[in-house]
Amino acid sequence: MAGLSRRTILTAAAASPVVLRHARGETPIKIGMPVALTGPAGEIGTQMRHGAEFWAKETNAAGGILGRPIELIIQDTTGDPATCVRKAQDVVERDGCRLLFGMTLSSEALAVVPKLGEWNAIFMSSDNGDGRLTGSSFVPNFFRANISGPMETRVISLWLRQGKLGKFFALGMDYAWGHNSIGVFQDEVKRAGKTFVGDVYSPIGTKDFSTYITKIRQSGADGCFLVLQGDDNAAFLSQARDYRLQDKVQLITSIVDLNSIHAVGDAAIGLAGSTRYVATIDNPKNQAFVAAWQKQYNALPDVFEGEQYQACKMLQAGIEEAKSIDADKLRPALESAKIDSIKGPVAMRACDHQAVQGGYIVKVVKKDGAKFPVPEIVTTFPGDQVTPACRQMTFDS
Amino acid sequence: MPLLELRGLTKRYGGILAVDQVTMSVEPGEVRAVIGPNGAGKTSLFHLITGVVKATEGDVLFDGQRVTAMPAFGRCQLGMSRTFQITALFPEMSARENTSLAAQARDKQRWRPLGGGSVFAEAQRRGDAALERLGLTHVADRPAGLLSHGDQRLLEVAMALAQQPRLLLMDEPTQGLSVEETAQAVDVLAGLFASSDLTVLLVEHDMEVVFRLARKITVLHRGAVIADGDPEAVKADATVQSAYLGGYV
Amino acid sequence: MRMTIAVAVLLALLPLGLPPYAMTLLTEALIMALFAMSLDLMVGYARLISFGHAAAYGLGAYTCGNILLHTDIPLPFAVLMAGVFSGVVAIGVAWVCTLATGVSFSMLTLAFGQLLYAVAFKWTSVTGASDGLAGIPRTKGPFGTAFFGTKTGFYYLTMACLFGSFLFARAVVRSPFGAVLRGIRENEAKTLSLGYNTRLYKIAVVAMSYMLGGLAGALYAPFAGFANTELLFWLLSGQVLIMVIVGGTGTLVGPILGAVFFLLVQQQLSTYTDSWALVFGAIFILFVLFVPDGIMGLARRRRAH
């Protein structure tokens, strides 16, 4: 539950950073985090906040960065770009943050990014999927530690190349993310020598998907690519199950996350798709992370929690390398930052500030004893295959 | 030439004939009353003249000009001012603001969105004159909604007067007033009509009021005119007596 | 008038003493204030309650955004042009909406606003669809000055727009035209029968209201550097109506205070707690219960004591 005082969270409540600060006279590293905690994107925003808080606490317990404690300043944007800009301005101009996390929605990020230069602030994105942020809207102070939308789609298409499905339909939310992702998907399907039979876009906030389900059935496709999120995603999956759509068509989604699975329960079974992070990734770093996470939150870390943690680690690596949080010193350090992340090796690219990393395909299965279905990793693809060329949103091969 | 002329004016609501082939006229300087029992079509006729509803057939002529298709505000601009059966005022404005706003409607610059001090001054001058003629000067600064019923009725007349109308149309001027209030209002109106050359058309069902105020009377029955003339002549008319006055006279 | 000058001087001096973040917030508050004031022209003076005033704001913002993105027209002129454009479009909107009165009028404005929202979502080349227009610059000029592009300069531009609009709106409501509007507010049928073509007056006031609302939107686009569909959404229409009511309708000053109050309280509350909406909602309910005629009503009662 939300704490009442969030204005300033000296995250390690156990007083260690305070002690550190007094003992060494070190000023904290302030990181501003305007993030959607309420409103339709509140689910994702809340995950991002958990991820950042977990990292800050862990890092402060280990003595902070450069001996300085981390102070997160988290503000609710309600998922509204106008509010987001205001809050970002607040944490930068009032609280003096020169490092930013958050901006849950791509529309928020697109609104904030042009101001980074003026503020001389670095923004490390952990969830913005819009390809243009590292493409046409690129600015030098923006870094993306997470997998982008085009990368997700690429992972799926690489997987489909190996599979038996031959005819595809696509359903996306009627906004930039949906259109961009389906555009990439369409290219990839054709390149793989398979058929793309059509696409349709549902307005944000659609509650009744029966018409779209009819369209998918009529298309004769054996696979349907979904670019849906939040309430729309849950509504579609629930209703698709009601119509037994999964019996005829393999549903493939761009993001598989635990929250959605919990929201629709068994309707998620059989769903396949890419994921940005999943708790079952098999490496020691991740196992340690998951264990520590479970100890604190008594739950498995979800997609945006893992992604946020990775973004934090990326920023930390940059700061430690630069020995400074000044944007001009930090930027080159981040441009060559390489970390051994919970997802394995992840390297930031200097040319467009996109982190190169591997992608995962998961399938949702029912497991005995588990209350909800769980995603299982089907296959993984290495970073050099899933990351587009610099500042590009599409793939050449 | 008559100031107001109705030619074969007819109004049907579905199958119901509310006003049937009414032809009548009001000469300049005349005070004329339209009377008739309930349901005779007085109010419908009034609506046709003021332009609130459109005629099914026939014509309305004002000063020789056909105004049948003209909307209400247009007729008012030509010089027809009216009062309502149920008093219609701007209750939160003072009496003076009421008459002033009425007078302003006659100003060419009534719509001026900026400045307009001269417009207000002229309108207020005319409005105050109207208030004085109806003996309302002492309540000029009170909100209209707080005036007595009788004063409210007179204020409405003052608003019409402030427009310096060529034709004053009154819909049941004493409707809803007590006996004493009616008597007072009729006194004031009678004095007003006597001291001016106003042309007035009033619709009224109270016979005493009609005979005190009107010089000419038109009698309506089931939507049609059955008599027209001087009060004495109308009183004596046999058709009118049987149709309407009954045992009254 | 003396009061107006005193406030103007005070606001003009503020940049000397306020930290940058407060300047930013204040600028946004003044933009909102202009927006709320523009709605008061309709709601407070002609009882034309609009549920779709975001249309004015969004129109202004998109128009200004496009001008700034695609031309070199100096910032202040672009803002004015966008305001005027919004007012011109409003003539068409008002022509349709004034076919109805009362609640139906409100609903028509809502329908128009939402239709515009739906259109903006699809008209990618002009509105950027769901992404909106990003990176809207503050162009130079007039005479090549970059002053209006700076934080302080933009603040003064906003202030000038607010005060100019306020003086304009005040002159309008005190003019013969304004007197007719009050007539419409209190008794439209009577006003019509006095010989006023009330529908034209209503169309005119809606156009003026949209023009000033468009001006506010036009300021917002270069202020935030972006314009998106949220600026056309009915939620904003609802919020600005609340700002007008909180401030006190039919006062012009009230809605300005209401908007500043709304924005600052929401901003401050959400800084201190996630559950700001709980407190914010309670404030509204308490406000209605105990301060029925808005901030201005409260001020008036204070003075009366």
Added chain:
Amino acid sequence: MDFLAFLVTQCLNALSQAALLFFLGCGLTLIFGIMRIVNFAHGAFFMLGAYVGWSAVYVTGSFWGALVAAPILVGGFGAAFEMGILRRLYGRDGHSFLMVTFGLTLMMGEAIRLIWGVAALQVVMPQSLSGIVFILDEPFPIYRLFLAGAGIVVAVVIWQFLERTRLGLLIRATSQNAEMVHALGTDVRLVRSAVFGIGCGLAGIGGVFAAPMVTASLGMAPNAVIDTFVIVIIGGMGSFLGSMIGALLVAFVQVFGSYYFPDFALAFMYLIMLTILVVRPGGLLGKEA
């Protein structure tokens, strides 16, 4: 899929959708008709219904339990709000109600977030309704048929309630002339509380019905409230039959419109609303406002 099958299933889809819209619109229009309140918080009551429904399923283990509990609890909350707050405001202008219900919307949204959390919650439909039937060889969910049926049943019940019962008579009388009803010795205040409670309860039951299809989530309220406004406006504010026609019209246009012209799905609803208001400013069955 042949055309007939397509037509039949789409019509059934539209009917089930209309039922959901009707639960919302009917309550809003009742409240407006009697109290002249534009209840901005109606969407929030709908959302509350879904969450209360989730809890009721959690506690009782039965969807049917939820269908009983949610309208009672949500309606009770609505009636309590009327008695505690709205009652003090009668005689004020519409502004007050707008602001109070706006405030309530904010508070309810946040309270729900605090109580049930930010993640969407699954409401499982009963086993008996989760199957499919084949209509002209096309699979069709039983739940949607159930929904369409429930819509008809609720419509008939409300109609009979308004026509046949004493409270219904009082409600209709109050909407015509509250002073007269008061003069005849009935406590109009109680009638108003009842109406507000019933209206909110209907929104609440709509929330429960919707939950298995869309999950209980915090985005429900803002989406629902605008749809509800549209159908009530189309049908005519205050008209019970109008809300039914409005719901049907919107549902059919949405279902078929988004099939044939998916690009205009969002604009359709507002276009109908605009057209109808221009032709009939009071809505289809409303009095000229």
